[in-house]
Amino acid sequence: MRDHPALLAAVDEGAVIPVYILDDDAPGAWRIGGAQRWWLHHSLARLGEALAEKGSRLILRRGDALGQLRSLMHETGAARIHASTQYEPWWRRVDTALGDALHLHEGNHLCRVEDVRTGSGAPFRIYSxxxxxxxxxxxxxxxxxAPDAIPAPGQWPTTETLSDWALLPTTPDWSTGFDADWTPGEAEAQRKVEALGALLSGYDVQRNLPAEDGTTRLSPHLHFGEVSARSVWHATDRHADATGFRKELAWRDFTDGVVMALPDYATVNGRSRYDDLPWRTGRAAKGDLQAWQRGRTGYPIVDAGMRQLWHSGWMHNRVRMITASFLVKHLLIDWREGERWFWDCLVDADYGNNAVNWQWVAGTGVDANMFGRIMAPLGQSEKFAAGDYIRRWVPELADLPDPAIHDPEAAGCRPGDYPAKIIGHREARERALAAAATLR
Structure with a gap:
């Protein structure tokens, strides 16, 4: 409700019909995943309550967004649609089809992504x-x-019921960890914004320590529009050491610029030379992928991250890089396999962020690490003091002391119920470099 230019513009014109359309067809293979659906259910419930407090209500429709919007305009006599700009390619196609009836407003970014261009007028591909x-x-x-009130129409159009959408898991209900870790909605987003000051003084160091509570955990709130990027930016105005955090906030704008310029970036290598990289396939690779997904690789920091992801729908940023690098470099499995897993499991899964981050780690992207830069997960675990993080998410290792917990196999104290390493670090590194050498 706060900092919502589209809503305020609609209020200025008269009666407003707030609408959310769940369109699983337009995105095709990129329909929102299970973790996002859990968040969406609770977020829409909170939004409906907030609108009711302003004298309004939320209309829910499911199906083709373009057809539903046109139908609603016909049913209600609405003259205009106000919405926030989105950069996913499927929504941009809907925007184009709506034509002059649609008025877009910048509500989810620091500025219009189209306004930040190179000297030649092209979107940037390098973040710096x-x-x-x-x-x-x-x-x-x-x-x-937020508006003081929202004028209602003389007659409301029909609405579907949120519970009928079956967004929440039931058989089995794998979301119990989500309920413990997250509270979707604008009120919780605002609470986290107000708590930013306590995090910023040590943010550049603390955000890299998985065992510390040094990240803002604002990403799903930003993704779902429960708080605006500029609200978060200005909440840090009084902090002289906010630059590192603000760069992370601006990364969201950058990734949307990349997918605006390269709409297929989630499926196509940013550097075409990697199209011929010999990724592993077949039964052995499939088994390794499943071990990675389940947190059973024998690398404690990797397994802790993958289990945190499954349990809570989120993973610490440093560990996201470690687990992604492990899949691509150590297991030599196509980055797109990991991207799809994250898409289904992350509550903050975002088309631009997901694609750009995976291609950055894989070395295949337009702005990316070199493929030959291979993270050493055991060294990363010790460097960033991940002992207590591992103890929380890999209980089989909870009784091990530092530094043995980072590599219990080498320390000779690997418990019997914890797997041996799926592959040795040196062996994995040599295999990855040999695969890359075939491209030269």
Whole structure:
């Protein structure tokens, strides 16, 4: 409700019909995953309550977004559609088809992504250059207040029922960890924004320590529009050491610019030379992929991250990089397999972020690590003091002391119920480099 330019523009014109359409067809293979559906259910419930407090209500429709919007305009006599800009390619196609009836507003980014361009007028593909150019558009506008009231139409259109959408898991209900870790909705997002000050003083160091509570955990709230990026930006105005955090916030704008320029970036290598990389396939590779998904690789930091993901729908940022690198480099499995798993399991799964981050780790992207830079998960675990993080998520190792817990197999104290390493680090590194050498 706060800082929602589309909503305020609609209120200025008269009666407003707030609508959410669940369209699983337009995205095709990228329909939202199970973890996002859990979040969406609770987020829509909170939004409906907030709208009711303003004298309004939330209309729910399911199906083709374009057809549903046209039908609603015909049913109600609505003259205009106000919405926030989205950059996923399927929504951009819907926007184009709606034509002049649609008025878009920038509500989820620091500025219009289209406005941050290279000297030749193209979107940036290198983040450091993007960040430098973004400075000309900063600070973002101050956030806008929520409307005092929302004028209602004389007659409401029909609505579907949220419970009928069956967004929540039932058989089995794998979301019990989600319930313990997350509270979707604008109120919780605002609480986290107000708590930013306590995190920023040590953010650049603490955010890399998996065992510490040093990250904001705002990502799903930002993804679902429960808080705006510019509201978060201005909440850090009084903190002199906010630059590192603000760069992370701006990364979201950058990744949307990448997928605006390269709509197929989630499925196509940013560097075509990697199209011929000999990824492992077949039964052995499938078994390794399943071991990675289940947190049974024999590398404690990797297994802790994958189990955290399954239990809570989220993973610490540093561990996301470690687990992704392990899949691509150690197991030599196509980055797209990991991207799809994250898409289904993350509550903050985002088309642009997911694609750009995976291609960055894999080395296949337009702005990416070199493929030959292979993270050493055991060294990363010790460097970033992940002992207590491992103890929480891999209980088989809970009684092991530091530093044995980072590599219990080498320390000679691997418990019998914890798997041996799926592959040795040196062996995996040599295999990955040999695969990359075939491209030269």
């Amino acid at each position: 250059s993007f960040w430098k150019a973004l400075q000309a558009h900063l600070p973002p506008p101050r956030p806008l207040p």
